[in-house]
Amino acid sequence: MNHFHVFFKKELRESVRTHRLLIILTIFFMFGVMNPLTAKLTPDLLAKFLPEGMIIELPVPSSLDSWAQFFKNVTQMGLIVVLLVFSGILANEITQGTLINLLTKGLSREAVITAKYAAMLALWSMGVLVSSLVTWGYTVYLFPDGKSHNLVFAVFCLWLFGAFLLAQLVFSTTLVKSSYGSLIITGAVVVFLNILQVFPGVQPWNPLVLATHNMELIGQNLEPSFFARPIGLAFLGCCLLVVLAVVVFRKKQI
Template sequence: MSAWLGFFKKEWTESVKSYKLLLTILIFSVLGILNPFTAKITPAIMENFMPEGTVLNLPEPTALDSWLQFYKNFPQMGLFIFILLFSTMMSKELEKGTLVILLTKGLRRSTVITAKFATGFSYWTLAFMLTFIITYSYTAFYWDQTIVQHVFLAAGCVYVFGLLLFTITLWGNTYFASAYGGLLVTVIAVITLFIIAIFPETASWNPLQLLTSPPRMLTGEVALKEMRTPCIIAISALFVFLLATIFHFNKKRL
């Protein structure tokens, strides 16, 4: 256990020195502010860009508009930025050969993978909570949130999906020993899920529902029980990819 904690501390220290912590705090705090801000100023912006004399009867923004911005900005920008930030988690050390020294001193290979996963997990949790809490706070300040349903559970779906994508990236990063390999595997996985989603009968289990359904959960269009199976499959796939990463790294020649 001490070896695991020591390696985890090393990973965390290196991430702080490489400004990952600072970038995570800055980027995801800005995203959190951006969601309610965009919802609030959008009507004014649209009025300014319309021809003079044109009258727009735009409804007043509500808490729902703020959360819809959250589910637009966070998956499209936040998730992409996070995966990009941690796309070299394994490949950088594999290319430099820095892990060989530690492994020859008795460090277990499974310790390397689980500690790196724990680091990514910690950062993803921090990034997600920053954006969510800031969005929630500003939305509650400006609007009544009682019209929005299942705020926390809908957000949890996106959280699980992001963690799945990070695990897939870690597997690809380890398997191909390059940042591009990890990103390519993740892109292929997302494209595959979108292709599967073309067939309506897959909606009941496709993990992509965790990303696309939360906006409709807020209005009650999607029942909570409909998300149970996609969530279970996503978590199961997460553990499969994590175990596959450990298995492959145990067999990998360095």
């Protein structure tokens, strides 16, 4: 536990030094501001670029559009940025040789993996928190319509999906040498989950719905209980992947 604590602190300091924290906070803050603004301005912009005399009925934007932007941006660009920023987290230390000293001095390998995962989770949580709070604030300011429900739960689902992908990233960094290899494996897992969506029998279990069906939750078209099985599976997946990562990393030659 002590090893974990020390290494976790070192990871957090490193995130500040390598500007990981700054990147994640500013990018997620930017999303937070952009989401409500895009929702508000899109109809106006469309109207401006339409040819003279053409009339189409544009729906009045609501808080739902703002949150739709949130879930679109954070699941796509947001997760990509987070995965990119963390992709080299283990590979760089192995190639630079900085880990060898620590490990020969008795730092446990479990501590390396768990502390790295915990640091990733901490930064991802901060990003999601900043982005959702800023989106929420501006959405209330622009669209005080009260049409959006289950916000905390919907954001939690997205957060858990991110945690699942990060666990996947940690596991894949123990399998391959390069940071790009781990990204490719993680990307392949997302593609695989997308393919699984085709089979109706798998759908109610697929963790992917945690990142794709959030708007149905906010618009109250789906019951929160719909997410129980994916949540359970994603949580199990996180634990299993981290345990597997520890097992593989213990046997790895550095």
